[in-house]
Amino acid sequence: MKLTKTDHYKAFSVPLLQENPISIQMLGICSALAVTVQMKTAIVMGLSLTFVLSFSNLTISLMRNVIPRNIRMIVELSVIASLVIVADEILRAFLYDISKQLSVFVGLIITNCIVMGRAETYALGHTPGLSFMDGLGNGAGYSSVLISVAFIRELLGSGKLLGYQVIPTMAYDLGYENMGFMLLAPAAFIIIGLLVWLQNWLTHDR
Amino acid sequence: MENLISIFLNSVFVGNILLAYFLGMCSFVAISKNMETSIGLGFAVVFVLSITAPVNWLIYTYLLSPGALAWVGLPTVDLSYLKFITFIAVIAAMVQAVEMVIDRFSPALYNALGVFLPLITVNCAILGTSLFMVEREYTFMESLVFGIGSGTGWLLAIVSMAAIRIKLRYADVPEGLQGFGITMIVTGLMAMGFMLFSGITL
Numbered sequence: 001m002k003l004t005k006t007d008h009y010k011a012f013s014v015p016l017l018q019e020n021p022i023s024i025q026m027l028g029i030c031s032a033l034a035v036t037v038q039m040k041t042a043i044v045m046g047l048s049l050t051f052v053l054s055f056s057n058l059t060i061s062l063m064r065n066v067i068p069r070n071i072r073m074i075v076e077l078s079v080i081a082s083l084v085i086v087a088d089e090i091l092r093a094f095l096y097d098i099s100k101q102l103s104v105f106v107g108l109i110i111t112n113c114i115v116m117g118r119a120e121t122y123a124l125g126h127t128p129g130l131s132f133m134d135g136l137g138n139g140a141g142y143s144s145v146l147i148s149v150a151f152i153r154e155l156l157g158s159g160k161l162l163g164y165q166v167i168p169t170m171a172y173d174l175g176y177e178n179m180g181f182m183l184l185a186p187a188a189f190i191i192i193g194l195l196v197w198l199q200n201w202l203t204h205d206r
Numbered sequence: 207m208e209n210l211i212s213i214f215l216n217s218v219f220v221g222n223i224l225l226a227y228f229l230g231m232c233s234f235v236a237i238s239k240n241m242e243t244s245i246g247l248g249f250a251v252v253f254v255l256s257i258t259a260p261v262n263w264l265i266y267t268y269l270l271s272p273g274a275l276a277w278v279g280l281p282t283v284d285l286s287y288l289k290f291i292t293f294i295a296v297i298a299a300m301v302q303a304v305e306m307v308i309d310r311f312s313p314a315l316y317n318a319l320g321v322f323l324p325l326i327t328v329n330c331a332i333l334g335t336s337l338f339m340v341e342r343e344y345t346f347m348e349s350l351v352f353g354i355g356s357g358t359g360w361l362l363a364i365v366s367m368a369a370i371r372i373k374l375r376y377a378d379v380p381e382g383l384q385g386f387g388i389t390m391i392v393t394g395l396m397a398m399g400f401m402l403f404s405g406i407t408l
Contacts, residue, residue, distance in 0.1 A: 029235070033228040077298065081291040089287060104337035107290045111330045113232045184401065185226050189394030193387045200382035 011130045012137040020141040020199075033149065033188040035105050039162045042150035043143070044098050048091065048106055050139025052083045053115050057135035059083075060123040067124075076119045077110070084109050114138055149191050157182030210351045213344075217355030219403035223331050224363045225396060227338075230331030234364055235389055244368035245361075247325075252357030254326050255335055258300050259353025262293050262336040263346055293336045298327045331360050366396065 035045045059079050060067075067075050088106045091099035099106065109115060118138055123131040154160055156179045159167035167176065181187055223229045230251070237247050269275065270292060272284040305323045309316045326332060335356045339349045370392055379388050 029228065029231040033231075074298070077294055078291065081294055084290055085287055088290070104334060104341055107337050108229070108330050108334055110290055110294050111328045111333045113328065116328055184398075185228070186394040186397040186401070188228070189390045189397060193383070193390035193394065196387040196390065197380070197383045200387065 007130060008133045011126075011133040012140075015134060015137040016141045016144070020145065029192070033192065034185075035102055036146055036150040036153055036188055037157070037183055038101075039147065039150045039154050041098060041101050042146045044091070044095060045102060045105065046139070046143025046146050048087045049109055049112065049114070049142055050136060052080065052087055052109050053118060053139045053142075054132050054135030055083050056080045056115055057118055057123040057131040058128050060119045061126060061128040061131035064124050072120075072124070076116065080115050080119070081110050114142060145192075145195070148195065149188060152191055153182045153187060157187070210347060213348055214351050214355040214358075215403075217352050218359040218362065219400055222359040222363060222397075222400050223334060223356045224360050225393070225400045227334065229334040230329050230360055233325060233329055234360075234367065234393075235386065238364050238367040238371055238389070241365075241368045241372065244364045248357075248361030248364050250323055250326055251329065251331065251360050252354065254297075254301060254304060254323075255332060255353040255357035255360075256350065257304065257353075258297050258332055259335055259339055259356075260346060260350045261300060262296055263339060263344070263349040265292060265296060266340055267346075289337075289340060293333055294327075297332050297336070301327050331356065363396065363400075367393065370396075 035041045056076070056079050060076055063075070084107060087109070088099070091102070091106060118134060122134050126134070151161070154162075155166065159165060159172075159178050217223065220226070224231070224234060233247065238244050266286075266289060268277075270285045270289055272286060273281055275281070275283045275285070301323055305316075308323075335353055339352055344352055367389075371389070374388065374392070383391070
């Protein structure tokens, strides 16, 4: 059987493309946009969310037959919160500067609708392997939107990518200027709106 | 006192929890389709925030922060890494308690807010306010005012958004942009409007 035909591959690729959590299902934008001023923070945020999401899916799926129905929300929240603590402590230990910049937004992964939503709708009804792949796929879908927004904002707002200057100084001599607006909060809303438009237009055309 | 007023105005306008920090977006996008439910949810958020922020402050200051356990003879213990799980548990418990109290004393208000109260537990704005309060090292009064201010800011944002969306029904929006896309762009424009307040110094 080809790799692209397996259930595990599908569990990974569907949320990444057809059912992207942010741009199609509109979940989890809460904590997403504030970290998109720079690519670096967006990448770290994407990785942390993918970590939390895939392991919470795995853990909840392993426990799905023993969780009593009426207290499942509390169980899910405590699994997610524990994983977020682990992610936060790892960031503090190894990437202290970035964890300072992300400030409260790593903690806010707990209330990110994607994590809770996937636990409720997917992990409770599927095997651990599939749930883990679903978590990875949703994490990747989330990160891809986050990174594209950050790419636009960092490139246009400060002329840099990942902290390196990419717009040559010559351009500045010729009168090019950074768009300071891109670094402000409203720009993130507008960029995400335009990205959704682009995606709707692309998928509509097919 | 001036300090408190400035925290309040700042959290309502310049540092609006939704428009400047993007918190509480999920329910904002979903609920703002309807004016009445927006008002209901908005007041529920103000209500819950003004309770959870000071309660979380007390718990953080007297149980979790570094050296807080000195009063039981454990001055070196630092439990601040437990703040995420504690805050979310407090919020879930408070929401539940508030729900029961309202149900007991004001069935009319309960019917109006009923559906939204459970949703508030996973509203990022609630947890976000508690976390910002810790990060900015507010005092008890400041965190109370900050809680009320953040809630008011959120209420203001969702009600204005609901009002704009009523008018949007008559607008000719490009097909691909309808729904979520235009909502985000309008929110962006609103955020720009709110930023004008940053020119005001107190």
